Amino acid sequence: MVEAIYKSTREERERWIKEAKYNLFNLKSDHVFIDLLTDSGTGAMSDKQWARLMLGDESYAGARSYHALKDAIREILGFEFFLPAHQGRAAENVLYSTIVRAGDVLPGNSHFDTTKGHIEFRGATALDCTIDEAADTSLEIPFKGNIDLARLEAALKKYPREKIPAVVLTVTNNTAGGQPVSMENIREVSRLCRRHGVPLQMDSARFAENAYFIKTREKGYENRSIKEIVKEMFSFVDIMTMSAKKDAIVNMGGFVAFRSEELWKRCQMFCIMNEGFITYGGMSGRDMNALAGGLDEGTEWDYLESRVRQVAYLGEKLDEYGIPYQRPAGGHAIFVDAARILTRVPREEFIAQTLAIELYLEAGIRGVEIGAILADRDPVTRENRYPRLELLRLAFPRRTYTNNHVDVVAAALKNVHDRRERVTRGYVITKELPIMRHFTVELDVAG
Numbered sequence: 537m538v539e540a541i542y543k544s545t546r547e548e549r550e551r552w553i554k555e556a557k558y559n560l561f562n563l564k565s566d567h568v569f570i571d572l573l574t575d576s577g578t579g580a581m582s583d584k585q586w587a588r589l590m591l592g593d594e595s596y597a598g599a600r601s602y603h604a605l606k607d608a609i610r611e612i613l614g615f616e617f618f619l620p621a622h623q624g625r626a627a628e629n630v631l632y633s634t635i636v637r638a639g640d641v642l643p644g645n646s647h648f649d650t651t652k653g654h655i656e657f658r659g660a661t662a663l664d665c666t667i668d669e670a671a672d673t674s675l676e677i678p679f680k681g682n683i684d685l686a687r688l689e690a691a692l693k694k695y696p697r698e699k700i701p702a703v704v705l706t707v708t709n710n711t712a713g714g715q716p717v718s719m720e721n722i723r724e725v726s727r728l729c730r731r732h733g734v735p736l737q738m739d740s741a742r743f744a745e746n747a748y749f750i751k752t753r754e755k756g757y758e759n760r761s762i763k764e765i766v767k768e769m770f771s772f773v774d775i776m777t778m779s780a781k782k783d784a785i786v787n788m789g790g791f792v793a794f795r796s797e798e799l800w801k802r803c804q805m806f807c808i809m810n811e812g813f814i815t816y817g818g819m820s821g822r823d824m825n826a827l828a829g830g831l832d833e834g835t836e837w838d839y840l841e842s843r844v845r846q847v848a849y850l851g852e853k854l855d856e857y858g859i860p861y862q863r864p865a866g867g868h869a870i871f872v873d874a875a876r877i878l879t880r881v882p883r884e885e886f887i888a889q890t891l892a893i894e895l896y897l898e899a900g901i902r903g904v905e906i907g908a909i910l911a912d913r914d915p916v917t918r919e920n921r922y923p924r925l926e927l928l929r930l931a932f933p934r935r936t937y938t939n940n941h942v943d944v945v946a947a948a949l950k951n952v953h954d955r956r957e958r959v960t961r962g963y964v965i966t967k968e969l970p971i972m973r974h975f976t977v978e979l980d981v982a983g
């Protein structure tokens with residue numbers, strides 16, 4: 537399916553972004569020309585997935601669509617037990633309501649924002665053990681999403697086993713720039729977890745893109761299929777949470793899957809209370825059917841290659857123009873290094889947000905801030921947390937835009953880059969929620 541997009545004028549965009557309180561989440565999508573806000577639920581489903589929608593079984597319990605999804609999860613991911621949820625954070629809610637208590641510690645590699653939100657909301661700590669190299673955007677290494685094993689081991693030794701309900705391994709590491717985790721790192725993390733008796737949870741939203749990078753970058757995997765690599769990745773894992781809106785190429789859906797039948801049963805209560813009965817948990821039958829198909833299509837080499845190459849294509853354009861970004865290019869997005877472009881904007885005025893607004897004003901392109909607004913306040917001191925990186929994420933919806941659109945994005949960024957010295961002031965917060973403020977924050981021009 538195709539849809540028309542509207543080319544607005546600069547005057548229109550100036551008005552709209554002001555009305556949106558300088559928060560790009562508040563814009564009407566009709567006021568966006570190329571929408572790279574997120575790759576979540578924004579992809580195009582295939583003819584086969586649309587056909588599967590028609591075959592959805594909407595029985596309350598034990599629907600055929602549930603069993604189709606169950607079969608796909610068993611065959612492609614290797615998990616016997618799962619609970620459907622309406623999206624990834626709902627799966628996290630079901631799991632963490634069951635296993636996380638105040639005072640707990642969950643080590644991981646740059647926890648995703650909703651994951652961190654669910655952990656901190658319960659009075660627990662998300663302990664970031666990502667390798668230090670991830671903070672150097674110009675460093676070109678193949679697996680920048682990895683966990684620092686020494687740091688993880690220190691955490692596992694420091695806290696008693698009953699204080700660590702799980703280690704959270706996120707693939708790919710979104711917050712660090714869509715950077716992959718190597719099979720070797722997954723294996724070693726799993727070994728450490730087993731030695732300390734702590735379950736390993738894989739936050740799996742972009743597991744297929746991670747498998748693509750293992751195949752193309754890790755020695756010994758060149759001749760393995762994506763599906764074989766995926767199976768091996770999950771073989772090291774006890775629990776997986778999944779936002780199906782990413783690599784399963786559906787508009788809505790998610791699930792949590794378990795090795796342990798006992799944990800699956802314990803989690804059922806929160807699934808029934810918050811999501812729905814255990815054989816649909818917040819999803820329609822037709823959506824579970826499309827999701828089962830998406831797991832299969834999303835783990836096909838030809839699809840993954842064209843997707844990841846489109847992101848790499850933008851990276852090559854930015855190289856040509858000398859625009860810094862998190863290197864190498866990630867799986868689902870390019871993360872532009874805002875702090876190295878807008879060097880005159882103070883961090884207290886939100887550098888990456890300022891760049892996001894400049895790009896919108898330039899060409900109606902919507903990206904998202906991965907910086908101090910997203911990092912939120914420290915839950916204890918309530919001070920702003922300033923992360924090591926101020927990034928502007930440009931995430932690509934799956935099977936949606938062509939490389940012509942990418943050319944426009946690159947040219948617009950070049951224009952902003954060319955006038956970077958003239959951008960000296962950013963924005964100040966006028967309104968925010970106590971947790972996950974970035975979605976609804978209101979801003980005004982600084983100064």
Ligand SMILES: *Cc1c(COP(=O)(O)O)cnc(C)c1O
Pocket residue numbers: 576623624625626648650651706707710739740741742778779780781782789790
């Ligand atoms: C998107 C995402 C989530 C949350 O999933 P939603 O479907 O948006 O609720 C959790 N973890 C990661 C790594 C994600 O990318």
